[in-house]
Amino acid sequence: LPFIWRCRFVKQSQPRHVEAAFIAPSDHTKSGPTDGEQPPLKKLRGQNHSRPHHRPQPQSAKLCFRHLAKEGSCPHGEQCRYSHDLQAFLSAKPADLGDKCPLVEAHGGCRYGAVCRFAEAHPGGATAAPHSVDGISGTPGECNALSKELQQALRKRQFDFGPSEKILKEVSSGAAVNGVTNGQTLNECIDDVGPEEPKKVDFKGKLYLAPLTTVGNLPFRRVCKEFGADITCGEMAMAANLLQGQPSEWALLKRHSSEDLFGVQLCGAHPDVMTRCAQLLKDKCNVDFVDINMGCPIDFVYKKGAGSGLMGRAKKLSEIVYGMVGVLDIPLTVKMRAGMHEGRPIAHQVIAQLVKAPRKPALITVHPRSREQRYTKSADWAYLNRCAQAANPIPVFGSGDVLSWEDAEKRLSETSVSGLMIARGALIKPWIFTEIKEKRHWDISSSERLDILRKYTAYGLDHWGSDTEGVERTRRFLLEWLSFLHRYIPVGLLEVLPQKINERPPPYRGRDDLETLFASPSCADWLKISEMLLGPLPEGFSFLPKHKANAYSV
Structure with a gap:
């Protein structure tokens, strides 16, 4: 062994x-x-x-929060789809789970009132009205929630995408590939349609928690932040679903106040969708950077030309980057695999194309495995030197197989990468960020690991x-x-x-x-x-x- x-x-x-x-x-x-x-x-x-x-439970089995907050305040009255019978609800409610409510401990009150599974521990008892924190709706300390007004504007196509439309006209005229629009000199193009100078973010040398589908949720990111993660990113979100105002997709954009350098990862295959979505994030969300997913290997995404499929669509990629950089005032980054097919890495060619483009990403992350490999065999870190050389002066981060501080030191010393993205290593041991920063092995006890799970819950x-x-x-x-x-x-x-x-x-x-x-x-x-x-x-x-x-x- x-x-x-x-x-x-x-x-x-x-x-x-x-x-x-x-x-x-x-x-x-x-x-x-x-x-x-x-x-x-x-x-x-x-x-x-x-x-x-x-x-979920049927609506008739749930309590009406408006009625719970103040009796008679529900505008729907008897036509309400939710129950107004508090006593019937309490009699059917399962037993409480503990003698301390996590929300009361964190915020001094619980916004769920009687429906909370720790309601008996509330200061006013199980029948007390829901508690709001300084008038905040939703979870205190979180932002980027989808409001009803924004959802309606998106679904009724009333949101103003004017800046995106202007950029997309340039894309259709060939500016993304040629660098100038038809009938303009380069200087005229820069003077007339140059994007705002994006905010600078220093990514170099930082530990980046990878955007992890399903498991890279906000509670998990909070745990990793406490162990020393510098950069966090939301789970992969489908750009088309965000533009449709889907609440489940917008939930992936939520940011906690502890995430001081936070980004959102978008997945899409078309310049118009990605550009409009980038503008939407700029106008309505609090994020520090936007990332393009070019690494997702699943068939559903790949066959649509998104995820790792975008690596084989050079023209579309140039148009997407051009459009998104044009509407954003924050950095655009990209995350890709080594290639689509095993034994045929093309990331260095894709990177060379991005470097030559009129508008460029601020950071490139490479996972040196192909789509066909998924997570089998070892990541080819030697290949990252070729990618970093092609990307110069754009910084390149590496990702793959880092599970200890020795792994991190070896990757940084033997390659030209500017930083590390940690994915499965953080899922297996979220304290890996502490180990890397302190250059030590942490023989963590089982009771300490249980405390981590308590904090996560x-x-x-x-x-x-x-x-x-x-x-x-x-x-x-x-x-x-x-x-x-x-x-x-x-x-x-x-x-x-x-x-x-x-x-x-x-x-x-x-x-x-x-x-x-x-x-x-x-x-x-x-x-x-x-x-x-x-x-x-x-x-x-x-x-x-x-x-x-x-x-x-x-």
């Missing part, structure tokens, strides 16, 4: 078996016997695409809500994160450091029962951990892990 285990902690070899509860029904026949006596007919791999969706309840829906949404995102957290191997159990990110450890016992539980790859054990933090599972609760490999147990 590349790293040597302390033998007394390694469990004797046990056969792996599939837990039928944690695979989709369509995979039951593929997996074969699940009693552990015979191996599966076919190895389960890839994603569970048919995972059950979270179904408190942040989750603050962000998603402390009512029943908020609790279960927090639980689901916690379970998604646990699918990465269990991969951490405690420093004290290794003879040789550091742990490598793509090496699967044999089953092992921790130094205490809690550490052993945290090391379990079984979904059943993750559910136990969630019950320790968020109370019993609700009736009918089901969870399928994002990846089929997590359906195995030992």
